[in-house]
Amino acid sequence: MTRASSRRPGPPTRTERGIPxxxxxxxxxxxxxxxxxxxxxxxxxxxxxxxxxxxxxxxxxxxxxxxxxxxxxxxxxxxxxxxxxxxxxxxGVTQDWAVVIVGIGNLGHALANYSGFGTRGFRIVALLDADPKLVGERIGDMEVRDFAELEDIVERDRVSIGVITTPAGPAQEVCDRLVAAGVTSILNFAPVVLSVPDGVDIRKVDLSIELQILAYHEQRKSGEAALPQVPELPAMNGLTDLPSVGGVGA
Amino acid sequence: MTRASSRRPGPPTRTERGIPxxxxxxxxxxxxxxxxxxxxxxxxxxxxxxxxxxxxxxxxxxxxxxxxxxxxxxxxxxxxxxxxxxxxxxxGVTQDWAVVIVGIGNLGHALANYSGFGTRGFRIVALLDADPKLVGERIGDMEVRDFAELEDIVERDRVSIGVITTPAGPAQEVCDRLVAAGVTSILNFAPVVLSVPDGVDIRKVDLSIELQILAYHEQRKSGEAALPQVPELPAMNGLTDLPSVGGVGA
DNA sequence: TAGATTGTTAATCGATTAACAATC
DNA sequence: TAGATTGTTAATCGATTAACAATC
Structure with missing residues (x-):
């Protein structure tokens, strides 16, 4: 298998923009x-x-x-x-994008260890957390640094992508700091809707939303006819009316 | 704020199906x-x-x-x-859906610890891994069990949702086992396209795809006019032609 | 009643799909 | 040339949005 070299096909001039x-x-x-x-x-x-x-x-x-x-x-x-x-x-992954991960709990930890960070094209330049107990901890070949260093790191390493793996509470503030520091793309794992100014892209990964979408379809599979998947072995929750759902109960 | 009780509004008879x-x-x-x-x-x-x-x-x-x-x-x-x-x-989250997590690496570990497993409505009934070195390890109040126990667990606990957090390699085989055992909804974190029979729902969470989508837009922000975000400090990769990208190089 | 806000209609937009002419 | 397969067109489908009549 030979390399494709730098030949280009017929008319290389396509709009280069406006891909759906x-x-x-x-x-x-x-x-x-x-x-x-x-x-x-x-x-x-x-x-x-x-x-x-x-x-x-x-x-x-x-x-x-x-x-x-x-x-x-x-x-x-x-x-x-x-x-x-x-x-x-x-x-754009023939380039190498600098990434910071903010919030080094279980998930941040897991992402930091994620071999190759998925595909080539991305380079984790810092793991940040505001908790002094975490700062200095080594994860792989990196060390957790203080969130206060964010602005310096973003500027020095030209970071354009930030990954938020904090709890919901501080996520918007972290997001604001990232944006103010110059980060223009954010991948959010915190279960909140973040607001960002125009020009900043944001994507969201949300375990509980994915599970809920599956549950919706699962419920319809069992069918209103068939027996529901309610666990009938423990069967001790005597709720008949309004079960506590979606976070703190009523 | 009083509970809404079990009153129902006007005509409660809607199609109940066909929500987009x-x-x-x-x-x-x-x-x-x-x-x-x-x-x-x-x-x-x-x-x-x-x-x-x-x-x-x-x-x-x-x-x-x-x-x-x-x-x-x-x-x-x-x-x-x-x-x-x-x-x-x-x-469907007024019910309680039983979930198994298969593959207790960094990510599986993180999900197992995820407090409340996002929202109420889901209950992790087992953490499974085929690696004997992991079996028996305690995570929170659960213990990692042998993947061989899958079928028993699915049957006994009426598990309908499986979460795959294995590497790409074994993911399809794990998926097949889950489906054969009776699991009808799968949330896949492994970076592979899984194939499942009709009637089984599958959703995918993929960090590297999310990052690549952000990179695409990021590249267009820098503009073909402006300077690219290529890290210019190290600047030692002398590749001019076909950089190795997307996994194993050419 | 006057003001507010829902539920729904209809127009618009974007994504998917099948089919096939172009062409290697 | 005959067979294979792309690139594109046009039809269809589904999702979004604005506007407003219904109605609390």
Whole structure:
């Protein structure tokens, strides 16, 4: 398998902008699928092959790729290495993005240890926490630093992405500090809706919301007809009316 | 603030089905917002209040709520407790869903410790791992058990939700075992596309995909005009052509 | 009654999908 | 050339939004 070199296909001038959000969200999935194919020594793949590996249908995949340009060959398929590089470049992970993690509890700890931080393209430059008891603790080859150092670190390491793994309480304040320090992208694991000014992107990962979405569908599977999944072995909660739900009870 | 009791509003007969997916995904957000309002002692809220708390616009919120029924009062707003219970019931978190976590590495550990497992409505009944070195380890008030016990546990505790926090490698096999054991909803943290039979719901949480989506937008902020965020201090990577990206290099 | 706010309609927007002409 | 497969068009579907009649 030879490298794809820097040749470019036919008309390389595509809008380079205005890729639909739904497509943007799938590009990382395609990138991962291409990496897997590449690791298996597969040099060429059709849209059908790729779509299967990515878990989408081939029409959607071709439509998505068409926003990036014409990187396939009719009658043949896509050069795996070449397409992989094009997508990586489009996403921006041919660069190396500096990331700080704020809030080194269980989850922050887990993310700090996350090997390779998922995919290449990201580099954790600091683990921050405001708790003096945590500051100085070593995690892998890093040391937890004081949240007060945030501004210095963001400036010196050109940090553009912040990950918030604090509890809900301090999350908005942490967010404000990150934004004021110059961070323009935030990945929020705290269970709160954060508000940020225009120009700052925010994404949210929320375990309990994901579980609740699953529960909704699960409830409908059992069917109003069938028996509910209420645990009937313990069966000691005598609530008949308004169970405490969604946090602090009534 | 009095309990909403079991009164039901006007015509309680709505389709009870066919709530759009986008709406289902927002119901947990509304539930959390209502809980926050309730905790602040607020008894009534307008769609505008609620929408602000949930981070959406009020038209969308009203449209979403209209799929559940007519739980508001024109000219007044919504009774916070009452609406909270209705949404909790619609989602299914007035029940208690049994959950197993498979793969007790850093992330599984973190989730096991996650206080209250997010919101009420879910109960971790087992932490499972195939590694004999981990089996028997205590985490909080639970003990890691052998993955081989999966089938017994699922049957005895009527487990319908499984959380996969293994590495990518064993994830599909773990998934297959979960499904075979009777689990019908899966929350997957492993960076792979899992395939499941019809009738099994699967949701995916993927740190590296979230970061890549942020990177995409970040790249466009810097602008093709402005200087790229490439770290220029180390500046030792002499790659000019095809940097290794997305996993194992070329 | 006058003011406020819901629930719903209709218009708009964006995403998905199937089909196929272009072309390797 | 014949077969395969892309890139794109057009139809369909679902989600968002604004506006307002219904009604508390």
């Amino acid at each position: 959000e739904a497509t943007v969200a799938r590009l990382p999935v395609y990138l991962r699928a291409l990496t897997a194919l590449s690791d298996s020594g597969i040099a060429t793949a059709s849209s059908e092959d790729l779509a299967t590996a990515a878990g989408v249908n081939s029409a959607k995949l071709r439509k998505d790729l068409s926003y990036l340009g014409s990187y396939g060959t009719r009658g043949v398929g896509y050069d795996v290495e070449y397409l992989r590089y094009q997508i990586a470049r489009e996403i | 997916e986008a709406t289902v995904a927002r119901l947990p957000v509304y539930l959390r917002a209502l809980t926050a309002l309730s905790d602040s002692g607020i008894a009534t809220a307008s769609s505008e209040d609620l929408a602000t708390a949930a981070g959406v616009n009020s038209a969308k919120l009203r449209k979403d709520l209209s799929y559940l029924g007519s739980y508001g009062t024109r000219g007044v707003g919504y009774d916070v407790e009452y609406l909270r219970y209705q949404i909790a019931r619609e989602i």
